[in-house]
Amino acid sequence: MTVYSDTKHGDTKHGDTKLDNVRLRITAATALMQTMVMAYRGLVKFRRSPQQLYDVIILPIVGTVLFASIFGGVVAGSVNDYLPFLIPGVLVQIVVTVSVVTGVQLCDDINKGIFDRFNALPVARIAPLAGSLLASTTRYAIAAVMTVIVGYIMGYRPESILGLVLGCILVVFAGFVVSWIFALLGVLLSEPSAVQGLSMLVLTPLMFASNALVPIETMPDWMQTVARFNPISKLVSAIRELTMTGTVGADTGWALLGCAVILAIFVPLTVHTYMRRST
Incomplete structure (x- = not known):
């Protein structure tokens, strides 16, 4: 630890100026590489602690079977006729729901002092955060695949295989984007239970x-307005369009625009809040 003068305040403070200077010289390419290293660390954690993947395996099974059994006859007359409508909605619901765990784990890691170790390293401030969230996309991918598998076993047959693949990629990306919101809560709040709640x-x-489980037209008038402007509805509609027709429509554009807005707001806000908490 070195001693340096703070000429602005005219006093002397303790700090690691060499480490700060190294951080200032970090390029975007270096920050990206460091983020990938941190993401690999997260993947190693999954391998060593596979119970972290139990929810993304069990929840798609329970959720798909439960919602199909409850709403199938009411919405479409039968489970088989309901599945093409349901699977895109369940994909979004499950992937976005499991992304909450990212914020909870982040809060827990900060409380345990794991991120204090990262602060002592010459790495970009965003790398530990982005790496942790990037590793969690593995969980989202598993959840998406499990949902499709369960749906297929129950009789789901998408009209476009390519559209289904693109839809799964879109929902995994959306899960990563939304996880930045929960990451902000994980940095702001001091208790993991509070983050989850x-x-x-x-x-x-x-x-x-939203239109994830039932058509918007079946809702009360006031809720129809809410559902139509709900970003979840835009994402579900985009995936339905991809899986049913294999085409990229306006809803896909709206979904991607929403993702871009969330990233533009919550990435810098989360990093800034994390830096303030770690100082």
């Missing part, structure tokens, strides 16, 4: 006030 409080109305 507040995240679900925000997420539950968005999930059910």
Whole structure:
């Protein structure tokens, strides 16, 4: 640890100026490489602790079977006729829901002092955060694949295989984007249970006030307005369009625009909040 003068305040503080100077010289390419290294660290954690993947394996099974059995006859007359409508909605619901865990784990890691070790390294501030969130896309991919497999076993047959693949990629990307919101909560709040509770409080109305499980036309008038402007509905509609027709429509554009807006707001906000908390 070196001693340096703070000429602005005219006093002397303790700090690692060499480390700060190294961080200032980090290029975008270096930051990207460091992020990938941190993401690999997250993947190693999954291998050493496979119970972290239990929810993304079990939840798609329970959710798909449960929603299909409850709403199939009411919405479409039969489970088989309901599956093409349901699977895109369940894909979004499950992937976005499991992304909450990212914020919870981030809060827990910060409390355990794991991120303090990263602060002592000459790495970009964004690398530990982005790496952790990037590693979690593995969980989202597993959840998406499991949902499709369960749907296929139940009789789901997409009209476009390519559209289904693109839809899964889109929902995994959306899960990564939304996880930045929960990461911000993980940095702001001091208790993992508080992160989970507040995240679900925000997420539950968005999930059910959407077209994920039932057509918007079946809702009360006031809720139809909410559902039509709900970003979850745009994402679900985009995936339905991809899986049913194999085409990229306006809803896909709106979904991608929404993702871009969330990233533009929450990435710098989360990094800034993390830096303030770590100093």
